[in-house]
Amino acid sequence: xxxxxxxxxxMILMFAVATINSQNKxxxxxxxxxxxxIFTMIYEVGTTPVKNQARTxxxxxxxxxxxxxxxxxRMGKGIYNxxxxxxxxxxxxxxxERYVRYHGLxxxxxxxxxxxxxxxxxTYGAVPENVYPGLxxxxxxxxxxxxxxxxxSVLDTIVKQHKITQHYKEIVNAILDIYFGKVPQSFEYKGxxxxxxxFAESLGINTKDYVEITSYTHHPFYxxxxxxxxxxxxxxKYYNVPIDELIKIMDNAxxxxxxxxxxxxxxxDNFYRKEGYAVVPVENDTAKTGPEKEQxxxxxxxxxxxxxxxTTDDHLMHITxxxxxxxxTKFYYTxxxxxxxxKKYDGYWYLSEPxxxxxxxxxxxxxxxxxxxxxxxxxx
Numbered sequence: 001x002x003x004x005x006x007x008x009x010x011m012i013l014m015f016a017v018a019t020i021n022s023q024n025k026x027x028x029x030x031x032x033x034x035x036x037x038i039f040t041m042i043y044e045v046g047t048t049p050v051k052n053q054a055r056t057x058x059x060x061x062x063x064x065x066x067x068x069x070x071x072x073x074r075m076g077k078g079i080y081n082x083x084x085x086x087x088x089x090x091x092x093x094x095x096x097e098r099y100v101r102y103h104g105l106x107x108x109x110x111x112x113x114x115x116x117x118x119x120x121x122x123t124y125g126a127v128p129e130n131v132y133p134g135l136x137x138x139x140x141x142x143x144x145x146x147x148x149x150x151x152x153s154v155l156d157t158i159v160k161q162h163k164i165t166q167h168y169k170e171i172v173n174a175i176l177d178i179y180f181g182k183v184p185q186s187f188e189y190k191g192x193x194x195x196x197x198x199f200a201e202s203l204g205i206n207t208k209d210y211v212e213i214t215s216y217t218h219h220p221f222y223x224x225x226x227x228x229x230x231x232x233x234x235x236x237k238y239y240n241v242p243i244d245e246l247i248k249i250m251d252n253a254x255x256x257x258x259x260x261x262x263x264x265x266x267x268x269d270n271f272y273r274k275e276g277y278a279v280v281p282v283e284n285d286t287a288k289t290g291p292e293k294e295q296x297x298x299x300x301x302x303x304x305x306x307x308x309x310x311t312t313d314d315h316l317m318h319i320t321x322x323x324x325x326x327x328x329t330k331f332y333y334t335x336x337x338x339x340x341x342x343k344k345y346d347g348y349w350y351l352s353e354p355x356x357x358x359x360x361x362x363x364x365x366x367x368x369x370x371x372x373x374x375x376x377x378x379x380x
Contacts, residue, residue, distance in 0.1 A: 044321035050347030052339030054141040057110030062337035063316035064117035085134020104159035111231035125196030229313035253369035260319040261364035276344035297357035
């Protein structure tokens with residue numbers, strides 16, 4: 001009987017050890033799957049903490065404000081936390097005016113482009129986040145879904161009447177004040193009194209120093225044109241260069257201490273949200289460990305993705321560094337606005353060069369970050 005009990009005990013012990021080993025192997029396999037890339041930083045630009053746009057379609061704002069905050073750091077102005085909702089508050093009336101003037105036959109929504117932040121900066125100024133957080137009492141995260149629906153409903157009602165009512169601007173502004181709060185005419189910041197305009201002036205940012213650049217063949221290179229994406233409601237113009245030169249501009253910027261505001265598509269395949277990186281693997285790549293073998297993205301393939309709506313102006317982020325993986329592939333270290341909770345790289349993503357070549361809609365950079373030979377071609 002004792003021998004039988006001992007046999008059962010040994011069998012239970014062996015089963016337990018096998019189970020533990022299997023669990024450890026699964027953990028190792030999962031870790032290996034998640035860590036297919038080992039990144040080493042080449043260049044990194046100073047920036048502010050990652051924020052969370054939460055339930056808003058305002059990535060354009062968060063990305064560009066982060067870009068400007070990095071510019072202030074580069075300029076030796078110190079660390080600032082600028083209000084995103086200040087910009088959002090002032091873009092809605094401009095979009096509303098355009099929507100009713102075009103009889104509802106144009107885009108109205110929360111989206112936008114990097115130049116929208118510069119437009120508001122020049123027209124209305126800027127304020128710190130703690131002065132105008134744009135949150136309703138008791139809220140800690142932004143949620144503009146209800147606001148967007150109400151504004152769209154009001155504007156559609158006006159359009160259906162075939163007449164712009166006398167009070168529609170007052171109605172729009174009243175709704176915005178309810179959700180965001182009224183913008184202060186003056187405020188205290190670090191012992192000084194400012195208006196939004198005087199605060200913007202104190203930052204020393206010259207918006208004319210910043211340019212937007214794209215790369216598409218349906219317009220001539222080294223010219224500028226209104227980029228045909230739905231969120232370019234302000235009809236901003238972009239310089240057009242070959243894709244090799246767009247990459248050269250980005251690399252030159254990061255190598256010289258400048259960051260890049262990036263507009264592109266992360267809704268397509270191979271933007272791995274859990275793993276924290278994005279690639280464009282070849283179709284026959286069956287390897288399950290180590291870096292994926294990636295496609296060589298040409299100008300023609302890039303144009304095709306734009307023409308067939310595979311690449312859209314889906315999301316804006318802020319590129320603050322350049323890294324490489326163990327295979328030597330370049331990856332752009334990219335600050336997102338989805339918070340840091342459950343994010344592998346604390347709210348950052350690594351975008352491979354092939355992914356950037358294929359999925360970039362446009363970038364914004366300081367004009368001094370552009371190599372001289374390209375600036376000469378563009379006449380900047």
